[in-house]
Amino acid sequence: MGSERNLANARLLVSAGDVRQFPGAPVPQVALSGRSNVGKSSLVNVLLGRKALARVSGAPGKTVTVNFYDVDGKLTLVDLPGYGFAKRPAAEKAKWSALTDGYFTNNKNIDRLCLVLQLIDLKVGPTADDEMMLDYLTRSGLPFLVVATKADKPNKTERAAALDALEKHPLLRGVPVIPFSALTGEGKEAVWRAVDRALNA
Numbered sequence: 001m002g003s004e005r006n007l008a009n010a011r012l013l014v015s016a017g018d019v020r021q022f023p024g025a026p027v028p029q030v031a032l033s034g035r036s037n038v039g040k041s042s043l044v045n046v047l048l049g050r051k052a053l054a055r056v057s058g059a060p061g062k063t064v065t066v067n068f069y070d071v072d073g074k075l076t077l078v079d080l081p082g083y084g085f086a087k088r089p090a091a092e093k094a095k096w097s098a099l100t101d102g103y104f105t106n107n108k109n110i111d112r113l114c115l116v117l118q119l120i121d122l123k124v125g126p127t128a129d130d131e132m133m134l135d136y137l138t139r140s141g142l143p144f145l146v147v148a149t150k151a152d153k154p155n156k157t158e159r160a161a162a163l164d165a166l167e168k169h170p171l172l173r174g175v176p177v178i179p180f181s182a183l184t185g186e187g188k189e190a191v192w193r194a195v196d197r198a199l200n201a
Helices: 040-047 090-105 128-140 156-168 188-200
Strands: 010-016 029-034 066-071 075-079 113-121 144-149 177-179
Touching: 029 040, 029 128, 040 075, 040 113, 040 144, 040 188, 066 090, 113 128, 113 188, 144 156, 156 177, 177 188
Parallel strands: 029 075, 029 113, 113 144, 144 177
Antiparallel strands: 010 066, 066 075
């Protein structure tokens, strides 16, 4: 499947600020979830081999939209708005909730969601917001794995300890964890292999 996709033929399909704007194309979806500034846009750019298809925001939590990226008409990457940004005004937090909840609970195409990539900053580890999301994903029965971002930041000893802690986390027993670095490209192929397994399941 990986070799059949033309990654050069990837584009932003829609930035949806409302559930009614979610596209209805009959194409499998892979969603990216994580806190603000965890590196979702960077992951999209690395996966698609682009420098700036997904805009990396200098101000975390600035965008409250669900961004749908069409990949060669065969897959839609869904970049969910980041959570856990303390300075965000209440109205924006409410909008984030409505959009993200809407994607999972009020989405007529939820049956097309074949995998959630839950991003966690390897150096920081799971925050309380991450744990809420992991708990939700586990209880909802949605297939997910963890992409441990910024894997180039910790030194070798810190990295081994952080990965071990993630794999032993009570909400992550048996959940695959893929170390990823936007800087070095580490984890890119592993993420694509996991996506392809989910698409072919």
